[in-house]
Amino acid sequence: MTTISTTPDVFAVSLSDIQQAHERIRPHIVRTPLLESAALNDLLGARILVKAESLQNTGAFKFRGACNRLLQLSPSQKQAGVVAFSSGNHALATSAVARTLGVPASIIMPADAPKAKIEGARANGANVILYDRLKDDREAIGAEIAGKTGAVIVPPYDDPDIMAGQGTVGLELVEQAQALGVTLDAVIAASSGGGLVAGVATAVKALSPQTAVYAGEPAGFDELARSLASGQPESNAPGAQSICDALQVVRPGKLTFPINLHFLAGSLVVSDDDVRRAMKIAYQHLKLVVEPGGAVPLAALLAGKLDVTGKTIAVVLSGGNVDAAMFVDALTA
Amino acid sequence: MTTISTTPDVFAVSLSDIQQAHERIRPHIVRTPLLESAALNDLLGARILVKAESLQNTGAFKFRGACNRLLQLSPSQKQAGVVAFSSGNHALATSAVARTLGVPASIIMPADAPKAKIEGARANGANVILYDRLKDDREAIGAEIAGKTGAVIVPPYDDPDIMAGQGTVGLELVEQAQALGVTLDAVIAASSGGGLVAGVATAVKALSPQTAVYAGEPAGFDELARSLASGQPESNAPGAQSICDALQVVRPGKLTFPINLHFLAGSLVVSDDDVRRAMKIAYQHLKLVVEPGGAVPLAALLAGKLDVTGKTIAVVLSGGNVDAAMFVDALTA
Numbered sequence: 001m002t003t004i005s006t007t008p009d010v011f012a013v014s015l016s017d018i019q020q021a022h023e024r025i026r027p028h029i030v031r032t033p034l035l036e037s038a039a040l041n042d043l044l045g046a047r048i049l050v051k052a053e054s055l056q057n058t059g060a061f062k063f064r065g066a067c068n069r070l071l072q073l074s075p076s077q078k079q080a081g082v083v084a085f086s087s088g089n090h091a092l093a094t095s096a097v098a099r100t101l102g103v104p105a106s107i108i109m110p111a112d113a114p115k116a117k118i119e120g121a122r123a124n125g126a127n128v129i130l131y132d133r134l135k136d137d138r139e140a141i142g143a144e145i146a147g148k149t150g151a152v153i154v155p156p157y158d159d160p161d162i163m164a165g166q167g168t169v170g171l172e173l174v175e176q177a178q179a180l181g182v183t184l185d186a187v188i189a190a191s192s193g194g195g196l197v198a199g200v201a202t203a204v205k206a207l208s209p210q211t212a213v214y215a216g217e218p219a220g221f222d223e224l225a226r227s228l229a230s231g232q233p234e235s236n237a238p239g240a241q242s243i244c245d246a247l248q249v250v251r252p253g254k255l256t257f258p259i260n261l262h263f264l265a266g267s268l269v270v271s272d273d274d275v276r277r278a279m280k281i282a283y284q285h286l287k288l289v290v291e292p293g294g295a296v297p298l299a300a301l302l303a304g305k306l307d308v309t310g311k312t313i314a315v316v317l318s319g320g321n322v323d324a325a326m327f328v329d330a331l332t333a
Numbered sequence: 334m335t336t337i338s339t340t341p342d343v344f345a346v347s348l349s350d351i352q353q354a355h356e357r358i359r360p361h362i363v364r365t366p367l368l369e370s371a372a373l374n375d376l377l378g379a380r381i382l383v384k385a386e387s388l389q390n391t392g393a394f395k396f397r398g399a400c401n402r403l404l405q406l407s408p409s410q411k412q413a414g415v416v417a418f419s420s421g422n423h424a425l426a427t428s429a430v431a432r433t434l435g436v437p438a439s440i441i442m443p444a445d446a447p448k449a450k451i452e453g454a455r456a457n458g459a460n461v462i463l464y465d466r467l468k469d470d471r472e473a474i475g476a477e478i479a480g481k482t483g484a485v486i487v488p489p490y491d492d493p494d495i496m497a498g499q500g501t502v503g504l505e506l507v508e509q510a511q512a513l514g515v516t517l518d519a520v521i522a523a524s525s526g527g528g529l530v531a532g533v534a535t536a537v538k539a540l541s542p543q544t545a546v547y548a549g550e551p552a553g554f555d556e557l558a559r560s561l562a563s564g565q566p567e568s569n570a571p572g573a574q575s576i577c578d579a580l581q582v583v584r585p586g587k588l589t590f591p592i593n594l595h596f597l598a599g600s601l602v603v604s605d606d607d608v609r610r611a612m613k614i615a616y617q618h619l620k621l622v623v624e625p626g627g628a629v630p631l632a633a634l635l636a637g638k639l640d641v642t643g644k645t646i647a648v649v650l651s652g653g654n655v656d657a658a659m660f661v662d663a664l665t666a
Binding site for chain 1: 363364365366368371372375385386388391424429432439449453456457480613616619620622623653654657660661664665
């Protein structure tokens with residue numbers, strides 16, 4: 001069994017980093033509720049606790065990491081500004097925190113990101129630069145801007161401060177489960193670059209070693225599932241499509257993958273139809289607006305990807321930024 | 334100015350009743366979060382704090398009152414069971430609490446209540462009896478069942494324990510605002526029979542006398558607005574229609590009206606279109622599923638029914654039980 005004492009020191013983030021991040025960001029974030037629905041419990045024959053990060057500021061957990069990173073900028077860095085590349089939620093989060101701190105922000109987003117996310121970043125006063133997700137290299141665009149302006153790059157996941165911020169989801173989750181007097185059999189969080197699930201796993205495995213931590217991924221972007229199976233970073237084949245706009249990376253993160261390989265019990269892979277069903281169930285029984293990527297952990301349970309009978313399982317519903325057309329599609333599917 | 338010292342002793346509920354109710358129900362309810370959206374604040378030029386009672390157990394504040402009432406049943410009353418008449422949310426709440434306590438429940442609901450509410454009460458194991466809202470007298474049906482079976486009637490609003498339970502929304506709201514270091518200029522909660530807003534007003538005016546408390550009502554069912562204006566209970570004209578299925582009564586409650594007349598600064602009346610817009614805004618900026626009746630306070634702000642510029646206002650979004658067709662209609666309006 002994995003215990004905290006065996007955690008390699010080379011990992012980019014530790015429980016202590018996450019605890020310090022929590023102290024730092026606590027006044028700025030929402031302590032999102034851990035919700036429960038009797039109807040959902042009945043449906044799954046298990047006790048399902050839902051960490052509603054869709055209710056976080058800017059509608060996703062990404063606010064935590066961005067907040068932890070930007071609060072540590074030096075005065076001169078604050079003046080030079082920040083640059084972030086993001087499929088959407090990290091863009092919203094970074095631009096919102098930057099606005100609060102009076103820091104100029106350039107955000108590089110795919111041109112096919114949901115309108116709500118692009119408009120949200122612009123509403124936060126960010127300079128939004130759109131790129132072609134299939135042709136352009138967003139990291140190169142970011143590096144170019146940083147080179148010209150001296151702006152600090154705020155990466156979406158491969159950054160210790162970002163990962164520590166996201167890990168505060170796991171810290172709160174364990175605290176809230178303890179307050180209910182329950183021990184979690186498993187925790188599931190969606191994975192794209194893997195920052196959220198790496199941070200959550202670091203916190204959960206340190207505080208509740210008997211709890212299994214799983215990632216959740218959409219079919220076609222299941223690089224983590226395959227990488228965990230092979231023990232080395234695997235890439236996704238080009239051209240895959242998924243309604244989970246927030247979960248589309250090419251390969252696991254450099255800093256996140258070693259942590260995920262060490263801690264995770266696996267990654268559960270779901271279809272677009274599984275995701276739509278989970279969005280509808282979250283609407284119906286939890287009264288939550290959840291975006292496709294955010295619904296993946298619940299989708300995995302509803303699709304029977306894990307035997308949960310009689311167990312207590314926490315799922316992180318990581319975001320709620322979804323265009324109305326997509327949400328209506330899920331409700332009427 | 335109204336202060337606590339002038340509160341007539343004849344009122345059905347006091348701050349102390351509400352505090353005792355909170356102690357009693359606290360282990361069973363969700364302490365719903367007080368949420369905030371920078372985008373919504375920008376839109377209204379005010380600081381808007383949202384008490385998300387849609388996230389309460391069974392999707393509405395009604396769980397609080399039912400819980401407070403049923404926890405005080407004697408052993409023989411528990412055996413005889415309960416009977417409730419309700420447009421839906423009180424049905425869901427009473428049946429859910431009854432199920433938890435092993436109490437048989439008969440629920441009398443209008444045949445045109447949202448399917449989600451009728452099915453939810455049935456899923457909770459209640460004996461659901463449908464009636465015609467325009468022809469039948471639900472109180473008479475309830476009294477008949479109670480007479481036959483010895484079941485305890487659990488009224489939707491005109492009951493001191495129910496009102497005290499609903500008042501815990503106001504208690505939490507003031508505590509949560511104080512934790513943020515803010516003094517509320519106003520609080521708005523929807524009114525049907527007036528139990529929620531009477532309970533909220535009792536708590537808020539006792540703990541924060543400078544805060545103005547308003548009701549919110551749909552056009553056609555604005556009996557409280559007119560009753561506050563005339564100083565006596567006024568009835569709604571028959572035949573009115575509103576998408577706010579939860580807010581359709583004929584006249585103000587007997588126990589709730591004296592309290593509302595004493596404490597409320599007014600009742601803000603909104604149209605169905607105002608309500609649809611508020612549901613969409615709650616979806617977009619708060620990631621909350623809010624039912625028509627629950628969206629009325631936000632609708633009042635968005636429709637400019639109160640001058641909120643530069644102020645700090647709390648709105649209670651009181652429920653989230655809405656059929657998908659109605660929700661889709663609001664998102665695509």
